[in-house]
Amino acid sequence: MKFRRNPLPRRLVDVLCFLTIVVVIPLGILYDFIFVLPAYHQPGGYAYAFTVLTVLFMFLNGIANLIACMIVDTSVDQERVVLYSNGDVEPLNWRHCAICDKLAPPRSWHCKACGVCILKRDHHCMFTGCCIGHLNYRYFVCFVFYLFVLSAHLLVYNSIHLKSFFSLLTIFHFWTDPWGMLHKHLLSLNVLLFVITSITLVYNVPKMLRGRVCTECKASQKYNCGVNYNLKNIFGQQMYIAWLSPLIKSQLPDDGYTWKSKSVDDKLK
Template identity: 35%
Template sequence: MLRFRVTLRSACAWERRMCFRAEEVFHRYFQLHRIKVVGLLHPLSAIVLLCLIGFMFVYELCYVLPAITDPHGIWHKLSWFMGIYTVLNILGNWCLGFMSNTSVEGLPLDRQHPVVGEAHLWHYCTTCQKVVPPRSWHCRLCNICILKRDHHCTFFANCIGHKNQRYFLAFLFHLSFGSGQALVYNGILNWKNNAFMASDPLLLISRDRTQDADFNWKYTISSLFKLNLFLFVVPVGMFVFQMIMVHRNSTCYKILDRSYDVGWRRNMDMVLGKRRFWIFFSPTIASPLSTDGTQWRHNQIV
């Protein structure tokens, strides 16, 4: 028994050493190749996102919609209006989130130092070599400390933090809404043509697809329905997760930390700002935040 415990302990120690080594190698790799990684990852993510949005927009409104509605009817016009409104919101929130400077360096110079009596709340960043406000953490991709850092988003080519989380939330909301609209149109088209089962892999093996144009068409629209389903589930899941974080005033960086939870209304205000849920209507609605990201009310219970 004792021998087993000793073996287990040495195995754990070895595992810890290997994890530490892997982390060290990973960090060193990032330090050396940060600019190359960012230069490749960010444009690639932007191209993938733009292609998906562009394809879904054209396919749904120019192909699916005329097949399921009267092109001169009110539903057709309303769907076009909603489609354009949703895409403008996605792109608007995306651009403003990308352009937001949510780093500690973006603060006015006099706010980059703690006020009297709050120095003990700030901590030192060894990479930036300066003290930074509470809830600010260093991002290895941005190579800077971010105010209330949530996570680094490759699609935004920026960190999601104190000043741009509202844009990220609205971006996810409109992505979910747009994919939801498309899912309804695709669902109706598949239902009307009895094509839901056409992309079953077993059918693909058992049939000669080169001879059957109708089957090929049903296979394509059914596959696009499944792609649409995936593009709906991912942003919805991310939006729900983000709303849970905002509701508890936690961040992805410190998921279990609820020490700043001061009630869901105040927590929401800290991210959405003065106009609250109106920010979901348009990215241009001004919604000033209650704090500049340097001072956070601590939950006394913790």
């Protein structure tokens, strides 16, 4: 597996989204630990410690998946392209990328922000500042999943203050009640994080089950090789435990250059 030389976000919008994740969320969690959880559990008690450890596990796992997503290089490796194009057999369904001026394998697309062709490109993610493709899709999904569970978990604890979310228009009370306003803003970010991660999962899960990416036509069933194989092509051979940590190695069945497709299967039958 190759790693990106400069994984930090480059576009301004990517930098701002990335900072929202790595700065604002930890501040919100700290606020909840100090001001919200003590309303439910005695600080220092087992219930308090268990809740803190659960929240930390979800947050740290989410951040670890975010880092993995950013550092894993899922762009087309030109050395592999040369090997394929010099082979005895002409690469099937390959196309010519006019921007890179090189051959590109099936399911790869060029990203203007990243400046390279991406293997099985899904989309360019503003929060990670990189493209989501064949080799880092697993980390992206786990990153979103852990943030979704984390935001849902914190929302339950914040629910006693939820009514204040609907009175955000009292923003002008900032000078008279700064702590109250801070809580309302953190609560609104909690709700926002829950909504964004929910929508992202609702949009991505059906695609994952059908073995498809954003750039492929909705009607395309060419690479839909069954739910089990489709999920293995995202989470790898160890898919039942791979979601527990980005450090768990899990080999993908397809290499990103040649693909098992439904039509090939049909021919074999």
